[in-house]
Amino acid sequence: MLYVCVIRNKDMNKSEKFDEQLQDIARFARVISHPARLAILQYLAETKTCISGDISDYLPLSRSTVSQHLNDLKELGLIHGEIDGLKVNYCLCNSTILKYKAMFDEFFKDMSSIDHHCEINCK
Numbered sequence: 001m002l003y004v005c006v007i008r009n010k011d012m013n014k015s016e017k018f019d020e021q022l023q024d025i026a027r028f029a030r031v032i033s034h035p036a037r038l039a040i041l042q043y044l045a046e047t048k049t050c051i052s053g054d055i056s057d058y059l060p061l062s063r064s065t066v067s068q069h070l071n072d073l074k075e076l077g078l079i080h081g082e083i084d085g086l087k088v089n090y091c092l093c094n095s096t097i098l099k100y101k102a103m104f105d106e107f108f109k110d111m112s113s114i115d116h117h118c119e120i121n122c123k
Contacts, residue, residue: 025107028100031076036061036069041092044079050091052084 016023032038036059043058044051056066070090073079077096082089 021103025100025103027076028103031072031078034069034072036065037073040066040069040073041078041097044090044092050089052087052089055090 018026032041039059040055043055054063054066055070056063059066061069070079070081074081077093078100080089080091080093082091
């Protein structure tokens with residue numbers, strides 16, 4: 001027997017019920033949850049400069065896929081992409097990265113003192 005469920009209630013997304021800081025951390029975690037976006041951030045950090053041209057030359061992905069990942073990173077403010085003629089200059093946005101790093105550090109700081117007994121049971 002096949003059951004089909006159609007959800008029409010837009011109240012199914014309850015994330016707005018949580019405080020703004022948790023929502024910000026969740027947005028950041030969603031954006032960095034893909035290895036391609038992490039690779040882009042890592043590449044930009046390693047080059048220590050803005051990159052002109054197509055980042056897809058450095059990743060094993062199509063240009064359209066890289067473009068979508070770049071848009072996700074830009075939307076959150078982790079990178080800047082400025083058009084310079086026919087090229088786009090991509091740079092890390094250090095202030096935004098430091099903001100999210102501080103949020104993650106603050107979020108996990110109380111979890112670093114977890115009882116060692118739990119570690120044994122988690123393995």
